[in-house]
Amino acid sequence: MPVIKKENQVMKKERVPLHKRRILSVEKRPGFVRRIVNETLGAIEAYEAAGWTLVRKSSADLSDNSTSKASHMSDNILRMVVNRDPMAPCATAVVMEIPEEFYDADQVAKAQLIDAKENNKLDTLQPGQGVADYGTIKRE
Numbered sequence: 271m272p273v274i275k276k277e278n279q280v281m282k283k284e285r286v287p288l289h290k291r292r293i294l295s296v297e298k299r300p301g302f303v304r305r306i307v308n309e310t311l312g313a314i315e316a317y318e319a320a321g322w323t324l325v326r327k328s329s330a331d332l333s334d335n336s337t338s339k340a341s342h343m344s345d346n347i348l349r350m351v352v353n354r355d356p357m358a359p360c361a362t363a364v365v366m367e368i369p370e371e372f373y374d375a376d377q378v379a380k381a382q383l384i385d386a387k388e389n390n391k392l393d394t395l396q397p398g399q400g401v402a403d404y405g406t407i408k409r410e
Contacts, residue, residue, distance in 0.1 A: 294352070296325070296365050303373040308352065308363045321372050324348075325365040 296304050304325065307313055314324075327348045353361040 294350075299367060301370050302367040303370055304365055304367045306350075306352070306363045307366050308361065309349070314364065314366070317366050320368070320376070322366040322368045325367050 294306060296306065298304065305317075305322070307317055307322075318324075324347050326346050348365045349362050350365075351360060352363045
């Protein structure tokens with residue numbers, strides 16, 4: 271545990287367990303799903319192409335004050351610093367949202383794609399290949 275010395279006094283720095291720290295998150299908006307998206311090359315454009323929109327400062331509340339300082343940029347888009355390492359280049363992120371019905375439809379489509387890939391793998395397995403050489407596989 272780090273020890274802080276202060277003029278003939280020894281003070282222990284308070285330890286904060288990981289499960290008690292405040293996780294970076296944003297206030298929920300009814301009917302929408304929100305995500306924090308790093309501002310990396312092409313990331314925001316990919317989200318916008320999928321129907322996500324940028325959240326404006328006036329419609330979001332950040333819960334982790336230590337890691338998420340909203341900028342005061344003229345574009346009114348909510349931006350935050352997402353890294354704490356002073357030696358690393360500054361990394362920023364934006365908050366994006368999509369209507370819940372679009373998000374749910376995307377999740378169903380993603381699950382169907384995964385199911386199709388898994389079924390295709392099961393269909394192509396032959397005895398003696400990995401998991402198919404013991405036990406049984408029951409498909410309904």
